[in-house]
Amino acid sequence: MSKHLPGAAGELAETNPSVWDAYSALGEATAMAGDLTDRERRLVKLALSIGARSEGAVHSHTRRGLEEDIPARDLHQVALLAIGPLGLPRAVAAGTWISDVTDEK
Template sequence: MSKDKLPKNFQKLQQNHPEFMAAVGNLGKAVREAGPLDEKTINLLQMAAAAALRMEGAVHSHARRAMSAGATEAEVRHALIVLTSTIGFPAVATATSWVNDVSED
């Protein structure tokens, strides 16, 4: 995602707290490199966690990132619907609508 497409609040945090945001970025890089999971799987997991927490922007971001890393739309949607017995149908339906915002449908 290009810098001009980043959420305005994220851009503002980068502007006002560059050291903090660099540390957040470094943490993200470190945890990705700490184990055997590939980028697609990591983003599907993060999208699922974001769905459970009802974080719309993070669901958008991680769905996009998962698809950029090779996930199909079917895999992204399946990663959400398998959450139904854990987070409930209403939360899954909501998260699915957020994926619709960024999918190619």
Template sequence: MTTDYLPSVYQQFLDRFPEVAEAQGNLARTIRERNPFDERTDRLIKLAVAVGAEAEGAVRSNVRKALQQGSSIDEVRAVALAAVTTCGFPTAVAALGWIEEVATAP
């Protein structure tokens, strides 16, 4: 996997704490292998959790990965729209803004 697209703060984390990054990566793989969802669905679920947590970095990361894994921008937006009735309008609107920024980035 190329790291060219990674935010600088994450790249710095990888450089400074490689053993932590490796352990986190192993945990993520173990969890992924344990769940019954295909990769695309798994990514949309992770996006939904990130939206609900109002975790901007995680939203942006999961949007990039969801689009790379074949989800459409409409599907990604639908995840954020679903947050209106569950997490609140401000949370959904913030997530939609982060989604659009990722989707329109060069």
């Protein structure tokens, strides 16, 4: 593991490194399975996290998006795009989860 992971993911990686390594390898394989750019993959992962109602994953992909120089306004647009398929309440919730991270910066 190259860096400390926050929360439950970090605990899993610490206590079960072989499981974490296998999970990481799967993530790398799926990332390389097509032609999406790093930016596109990050925004898709953020959108999927919103759709799955996973606050922790939204935080993670927002944090990583900012580290990858994706502007906060672009990350927030993903939440706005969720209005149509997921509904206003879920999109608003996602926007607050994104703000949890973007407002820290």
